[in-house]
Amino acid sequence: MAQYPFSKSQRLLEASAYKSVFDDARLKASRQQVLFLARPNDLINPRLGLVIAKKNVRKANQRNRIKRIIRESFRLKQHRLSNIDTVVLARRGLDQLSNADLHTLFGQLWHQLQQKADKLANQPKNDS
Template sequence: MSLKPFGYPKELRLLNARDYQTVFNKVDVKAPSEHTLLLARVNNLGHPRLGFIFSKKNIRFAVQRNRIKRITKDYYRLNRHTLPNMDIIIMARKGVDQLSNDEVRSMLKKQFNKLAKRASKLTTINN
């Protein structure tokens, strides 16, 4: 697979229910925050993959769900090279739609850094 350096092809996404279910069945790393929860499981693909669960219950309006997804995809696309090889699900919690774009980016940076730090501890324990 040849990936463009900053593209977002299908290979970098969780696409079907089976992909999501494998993460839910065995979560290796959790990175919670007030507004989101990141769940991740190590994969053997050589690159991270990302999936979203943004419910109407937690983010009422589609325009807000799409805004948060767009910011998250952009952050992931630009920083995926620094992330561990994991399947990652980002789940939105109530109130995330009230954050500004800069606050969302800052939150994502903290969340993904926390995820990477916990994943590195996981790999050192397993080795």
């Protein structure tokens, strides 16, 4: 059975890492309830950051459930992802979805993000 860990090296830990994604998000994937922002990194693995605001998901148990499912979907898809830093932002209504709907939604968004990352990687670089 394949092992897919989610170690500390696969997390965005510092505010500067989040800021670099927000400032230079070249990859975006979204639905009404969630937004994925990403940018290529210089590491050998993708990294994940979460922004699940109390303003959009009021109850702590719902925020924790959503974070757990996002981390699990990332853990299972990480071997297919390019070296990107991704920040997941929750929007209103995300807590209304069932666990199965969340897994499906996040799976679609990871796939969409990877397709965009592949397209970005295949673009010729402009060195002016």
